């Protein structure tokens with residue numbers, strides 16, 4: 001057990017300081033000015049309180065240096081394979097972002113160019129997602145997919161309520177159906193679930209009744225990257241409508257998949273070309289290849305966005321509309337999204353999606369041929385035979401460039417003392433961030449290691465990752481398991497505990513109630 005669990009580290013630090021009257025404590029202004037900035041920051045910071053705003057501030061260069069140094073403790077975003085969120089853009093994009101960093105997108109009148117770029121992004125996405133030209137697509141940017149899904153859900157709920165009111169029926173018990181692999185954003189919106197790694201459309205149907213506002217289909221499970229089948233669900237809902245008269249809309253959560261499917265799997269029907277799909281969300285900051293802070297939601301037609309969700313903004317001489325949960329938001333990520341559309345084009349996005357999937361296949365096979373069972377299947381040929389066109393993602397099972405894996409049954413039988421989580425911990429010590437987490441509800445006892453293969457995870461890095469995973473795993477076979485008793489969870493981290501929800505008030509219960517099915521990974 002780690003020592004720091006029993007002692008208060010902050011108290012120890014406090015007691016270990018020199019006596020407060022010690023001469024060197026604060027140099028005079030002249031001394032400090034003669035020091036190089038990185039040396040004076042300690043003195044500037046000496047009296048800074050940690051958990052309250054200081055009465056008097058410190059020079060901007062010291063504030064910068066302090067935070068610059070502190071954030072160096074963060075993991076390296078390039079090696080953060082836990083996250084779907086994009087971590088690199090070309091220099092010109094960064095320049096554009098900095099040039100526009102002080103613009104608030106909601107000030108539509110003041111920033112007409114940013115507004116125009118925003119609206120052009122919506123049109124481009126509408127076309128990418130095969131919106132029928134006869135319908136008038138409407139959409140907005142959001143902070144991410146979480147906000148976007150909530151908007152999609154709210155719009156379905158308002159529409160359902162209106163129809164119930166018009167029919168003279170009660171409208172107080174709406175429900176929504178989605179798979180238990182749903183990301184936490186969906187859980188925040190509602191609770192109702194089915195089983196296993198993805199929702200089988202057939203399993204969803206029995207959950208639907210007259211209070212169902214819609215079904216959310218996930219194009220790219222957070223757990224394993226699997227796509228749920230939009231077309232099959234739509235066909236089943238058509239049949240349900242014939243049998244019962246219930247007309248159930250679909251919202252597609254394409255947080256990751258809506259920027260992969262159009263490029264890697266052009267034959268797949270999942271978007272507005274399926275008439276039952278009324279809305280789609282995505283994260284510009286995942287495979288849209290923009291830095292964190294951007295999502296999109298589009299409705300196939302204005303009629304699906306209820307008027308209660310639209311706010312009129314009155315300006316001198318014009319009226320504009322906003323329909324997000326959050327009001328103010330930065331314009332820069334939207335401009336960065338347009339940068340990618342112009343810079344990459346359809347061809348560039350296609351090349352990147354194919355490259356990510358190629359690298360994911362390499363990793364999957366290397367793992368499967370050694371000590372692991374691979375749960376994702378983008379490396380499995382679609383008809384079980386070696387494909388003719390080996391580089392075409394459509395030759396394999398469809399999904400995100402995600403590799404979900406666990407120790408094989410053989411390995412576990414031969415090495416019963418080895419805990420899979422140690423692979424995560426040992427990879428971390430080499431810089432790689434690869435999470436080990438529990439499966440969704442119904443498979444919560446399965447521990448899964450997961451690598452998201454993003455644009456920055458080059459073939460060269462994949463090779464290094466494979467070598468590291470194999471070396472680490474073999475070191476565990478050779479008796480290394482005995483040494484590994486300290487786990488991350490046993491460390492007391494006062495800084496991290498400040499401002500966080502107390503586990504006794506918020507945590508634990510959900511897990512024991514079998515709610516491990518809601519991913520905390522994103």
Ligand SMILES: Cc1ncc(COP(=O)(O)O)c(C=O)c1O
Pocket residue numbers: 084143144145146147182183185218220221222253255256282283294295521522
């Ligand atoms: C399927 C799915 N939906 C929603 C989200 C939430 O996305 P965001 O982080 O953009 O809010 C994620 C995050 O990974 C996801 O994988």
